Amino acid sequence: MKKISGVFVLGLAAMTLLSCGPQGFDTSSDIKLYTRDTDSGTRDGFFTKIGLEKAKADNAPLKTGIVTVDSNGSMMNSVGNDMYGIGYISLSTLSESDAIKGLSYNGVEPTEANVLNETYGLTRNFNYITRKPGDYSSTDVEAVVNAFIDYTFSFEGYTIMKGEHGIVEIPSDVKHWSEIASQHAIMQRTDLNLTINVGGSTSVSGMAQALTTAFSSLFPSGSTVKFNHNHTGSGDAYKNTQGGKGLDIGYLSRELESSEQAVEGTSGYMCTDAIVTIVNSENPLDNITNTQLVDMYGLNGETVTWSQLITE
Amino acid sequence: MKLKMKISNPFKFDDGMSRKRRFKDIFRNASTLIFSLLTLVTLIYIIVYIFANGSSTLSWQFITSDYQEVSTSLYSRSDLNFDDRTFDFNEDGGEISEKWGVQLVDGENNLGEHVVYFLEVADNSYFNELVIGSNTATETYNNYDGQYISNLSLRVDEQIITLSSRDSASDIVNYLDQSNEIMFMEICTVGGGIRGSLLTTIYLILITLIIAIPLGVCAAIYLALYAKKNKFTMILRSLIDMTSAIPSIIFGFIGALVFIPFMNAVSGSNGGSILSGALTLTIMLISTIVKTTEESIIALPKGYMDSSLALGASRTETVFKIILPNALPGIITSIILSIGRIIGESAALVFAIGVSIQDNISLTGSSTSLAVHIWSLLKLENPNYDAACAISIIILCIVLVLCLLTKIISYRFNKKFKRS
Known part of the structure; x- marks a missing residue:
């Protein structure tokens, strides 16, 4: 029995030894690149802004061996677990993990103030798109969607967008919802039982949920308006609203493409978000420039190890 | 038959063995030990991880509050x-x-x-x-x-x-x-609670069992007592065996293709519902119930049947008054196993019920079970591992209780037959 427990302890010790790798950051290591999937608006914004535009919908112009992840959350986990990894996420999610840190871009720190005064360059816009007028499952749904879009741009809507890390100045002439609500007769109905399908960008999902939660409580008792959220990426926003079926409102964390022609008045700008380049918190790097990023991600770039960026 | 081996110390050997044999024995014993240790360490790691991450989130409020x-x-x-x-x-x-x-x-x-x-x-x-x-x-x-x-x-x-x-x-x-x-x-109000999913899981268990037990038990009685030993019965048996080996995702899309349209036509529901999910699970579980019940009927001493018939009871009376009550522990075991399977099932339910988490549960409305709730939490923009772990703790506890129940029942079952 003694021997068996001895072997047991030995085995455990071996396991712990195995699980502890070498400590400290080794600058001679290769850079491990992470990117989002091609449906992502974050990817679109990142590659457009650093000057590698042809990579936004295609992995071919990127270095081989790049790892594709499919949400901000898994990007944070991947880079948080990979000491030599580099990736990019939305600024709003940066504070949620201690295992990663955000880098300054071209010497400017990623803060809301720096985005508003336009010194931080790595930004993209949050936009919305709805179905074409008359193309909804019922006129009630259309009326609710129109009211909801107006709510988004009311004082209350701006407050919620800012609360969800949207970067936007509240316009000085913005109206309170109580002043707009009277234009929407649907808000007085007491017999509604509707489900509105919302989807699109995963980066906007938190904001969209906060807006719909607040909005759906504004109906008088008797009416239930439910918002069904299914966020799968900016690429599905146009595809599933005006390009097809499935969504009543779609959100994009990029601009509409030239191939995505929205009917006038059915799409618009909501607020701005910053994209942050992230590395593992063990990484000594603090700042990165767009040319460094292109050299790192681009197929013909020459940066492959961290020592080319970090000089001790 | 049990091998009688002295395994108090696998590394101590009798003298007189050749060096080659001794080396081989040491190698074999060491590998069994290492592999069993590896399994143990992995299992302990999973459980410790779940409890360490989930216990802070798990609270009465988490269980009873709404998601929305x-x-x-x-x-x-x-x-x-x-x-x-x-x-x-x-x-x-x-x-x-x-x-x-x-x-x-x-x-x-x-x-x-x-x-x-x-x-x-x-x-x-x-x-x-x-x-x-x-x-x-x-x-x-x-x-x-x-x-x-x-x-x-x-x-x-x-x-x-x-x-x-x-x-x-x-x-x-x-x-x-x-x-x-x-x-x-x-x-x-504070959202993120699991009351709706917990209720759905309970509904699923009840409805599935109400449909599956009569079907499964009757099929088992037929196969064990009435069926003639011919080719047809053989094919039937192997089909039932095969059903239990089909991956649950296949049952899932069969549920989506067959039961969702069926329930939509019958009850006027729209899309997946608890009923369509329960029907899908029924099909999945019938094979388990049939096999377990049949085995417990076959395991009964043959004297029970013969003595009952010799005393003048009809065959039907014997089946329902002698065989079934005595096979009850086996049937209960199969029910408990089925409950465990329902709680753990996710792949089939993703298709057969849907993944939208609801607070107001109705039998014909869409909602989701605890296991699928975990899946929904992890597919969020920022996967919520803590809440997923908290739900895992609940599922683990239920499964643990069910396991203990099965053990107690089979222990009593065995004791009874040792006495007789």
């Missing part, structure tokens, strides 16, 4: 005036706004995110004079218990300050004390 948040929009009336009233608070801790008469405290919601709760709103607080809808409305609001501040816009010296639940309680109180006007405040 309900929000209320509040405003201070444009004619609100501040007088020199003072406030009394009974609760300790938190941050107090002496101007408005509220006590706020930092906390976490069911998803583990930082939020600012109302700890106490004084009876004569200005917050009890806030109105719902707009700053000219008259309907006041005074039920702040257990709610948190979701968003807040304040006018401070002609500037608009926007705050949210992510800001600290001290920041919010600080700005409140400087402000005379709440331009907009959204307060929310």
